Amino acid sequence: MSDTSPASARAAQAAHPAPAVLDVWCELQCPDCRTALDDLRALRERYGDRLELRLRHFPLEKHKHAFAAAQAAEEALEQGKGWPYVEAVLGRVEELDREGEPFLIEVARELGLDAEEFDTALIDGRHILIVDADQAEGKAIGVTGTPTYVIGGERLDGGKSQEGLRERIEEIADRLLAERPA
Numbered sequence: 001m002s003d004t005s006p007a008s009a010r011a012a013q014a015a016h017p018a019p020a021v022l023d024v025w026c027e028l029q030c031p032d033c034r035t036a037l038d039d040l041r042a043l044r045e046r047y048g049d050r051l052e053l054r055l056r057h058f059p060l061e062k063h064k065h066a067f068a069a070a071q072a073a074e075e076a077l078e079q080g081k082g083w084p085y086v087e088a089v090l091g092r093v094e095e096l097d098r099e100g101e102p103f104l105i106e107v108a109r110e111l112g113l114d115a116e117e118f119d120t121a122l123i124d125g126r127h128i129l130i131v132d133a134d135q136a137e138g139k140a141i142g143v144t145g146t147p148t149y150v151i152g153g154e155r156l157d158g159g160k161s162q163e164g165l166r167e168r169i170e171e172i173a174d175r176l177l178a179e180r181p182a
Helices: 006-015 031-050 066-078 082-090 093-099 101-110 115-124 128-140 165-179
Strands: 020-026 051-057 148-151 154-157
Touching: 020 031, 020 165, 031 051, 031 082, 031 165, 051 066, 051 082, 051 128, 066 082, 066 101, 066 115, 066 128, 082 093, 082 101, 093 101, 101 115, 148 165, 154 165
Parallel strands: 020 051
Antiparallel strands: 020 148, 148 154
16 A cells, blocks of 8 residues: 555655746747747757646647647647657648648658547547637737747747747746745
8 A cells, every 4th residue: 555645745746846837839830930949959958857848739820730730739749749749740831831631640650650540630620629728728818929938927929039038938947946845
């Protein structure tokens, strides 16, 4: 029998404190989001599991495949390769523009994911509610474009410029991590 007392739960939390969270409001047909990938990779490298990058969807109406791409990213997340899928699609925005959903399924196949399940997920819409909820929450907090970041309650708009954003995210992440109980 394992010890599930409040004291042991607190001890377990102290041994593995919760990471700081960076919500990344992204759109997979957005060239600015592709540009942001270098910053996201650098943040992952610097912080490892001390900073949780959470993909949040904000498909823009001007990009006709963005909503399907957001659903596909959710399917990739469900299959265990969310960020690799996001990076692969963003790295080839022009192909997504030209080819649409067949391209999304092809990327899944290239990453060794279940492409048939991707196709089914896009047809049955099983991830629509997640995408809709993200978009609604984004609008509610003032997201107007992508990429937009939220960390420590602060919203940083990367749609206008990426200049200085990684440094600002690092400042906030460092502060949040320093405030955590030791």
